[in-house]
Amino acid sequence: MPSRSRHLGADPVLLAESVAELVRIPSVNTLQAGPRAHEHGPIGEGALARWLAARTRECGSDTVVLDEVRPGRPNVYARFPGRTDRLVVVDVHTDTVTVEHMTDPPFDGRVADGRVWGRGALDSKATLGVLLALLDGWRRDGLRPEPTLLLAGTVSEEVGGLLGATRFREWVRENDIRIDQLLVAEPTEFRPIHGLKGLVLLEVTARGVAAHSSRPDLGVNAIEAMAPVIAACVAENARLQGLAAATEVGTGTVSVTRISGGEGTNVIPDRCAIAVGRRIVPGEEPGEVVAQLSALIRAACPIPCEITSLLPQTPDGQPGTPAFYQRPDSELVRFLAETCGTTPAVAPFGTNALRYAGLARELVVFGPGSIELAHQATEYVEIADLARLATVLSAWLDPA
Incomplete structure (x- = not known):
């Protein structure tokens, strides 16, 4: 041999x-x-x-x-x-x-x-x-x-x-x-x-009211309503960076990675959607992170908004990846x-x-x-x- x-x-x-x-x-x-x-x-x-x-x-x-x-x-x-x-x-x-x-x-x-x-x-x-x-x-x-x-x-x-x-x-x-x-x-x-960091990925959709752009007072601008939501996500990311890391993986992060909305240059937009990614570190549970991030978004958005997960559930029912x-x-x-x-x-x-x-x-x-x-x-x-x-x-x- x-x-x-x-x-x-x-x-x-x-x-x-x-x-x-x-x-x-x-x-x-x-x-x-x-x-x-x-x-x-x-x-x-x-x-x-x-x-x-x-x-x-x-x-x-x-x-x-x-x-x-x-x-x-x-x-x-x-x-x-x-x-x-x-x-x-x-x-x-x-x-x-x-x-x-x-x-x-x-x-x-x-x-x-x-x-x-x-x-x-x-x-x-x-x-x-x-x-x-x-x-x-x-x-x-x-x-x-x-x-x-x-x-x-x-x-x-x-x-x-x-x-x-x-x-x-x-x-x-x-x-x-x-x-x-x-x-x-x-x-x-x-x-x-x-x-490795895990991930929660959310889509946030703000619902406004369409109107002619010459009369913005008759509508509710969904894009403008999304601005404080984005600002809140930026602030949350800064807060996370200030935390002490529990492991070599580091701290969590928040990123707004996509935005869409509006139908024309002369129409007040009645819809605006963003994607928000939250990187998860050891010790964090996806379900808890989704609940915390959703509460932050709803508090920042001045008009009604819908929040849905863009990731499939894990086998144990988690709305993201630990x-x-x-x-x-x-x-x-x-x-x-x-x-x-x-x-x-x-x-x-x-x-x-x-x-x-x-x-x-x-x-x-x-x-x-x-x-x-x-x-x-x-x-x-x-x-x-x-x-x-x-x-x-x-x-x-x-x-x-």
């Missing part, structure tokens, strides 16, 4: 081609469809999910489940038996963001200049491609990882309310599965991320940081980890590349980072 040291990494050429093969299968989220995406075949995660189901069987999976989350958009769960029953999970979202603004061919998956190029190469098909290449090599060499591995390819992470992660959590609970460690694949520059946090000295966080020579960190962006709090003994967000390079007009991952990731995953999964 080959010595274990051979399997602490893999051939960079094979790793690059494994990632490139995934990039060439378009999987643009259906909520970000456009003519350019449609040119390359059906949008959505369906084609990639079917390919992944077949590929994981080739790589040695003994159980593959296609779990329909939305029509034509299934999650994929593939189990790889280990030398022990200890279960670890790698979660990789299978959707990508839009390609309409890309200046590169979005799905050519070319390998050039030490990089793999194309939509999803960084976010987050890099981890999926590297893991598949490793599993295939271990199968051919008669090796198995120390823990049993469950690979979860989940839909709708980029937009749509983390539907795939929500369903995966339900599936784990339905099947009474006990997870020891769960790694959520995202670009983190090899820093193990152990904390924060995720665990201590930076937990076992998996320390292992990844020491193996990579990086420092544990928290992050401002959202991931599937926001649906997985309490689902595993340990939870971490981790992967190659920088989130700042994701969603751009070009997308790539460094082949050197793929080789580094292969070494880290091999050390974690310990094939023999």
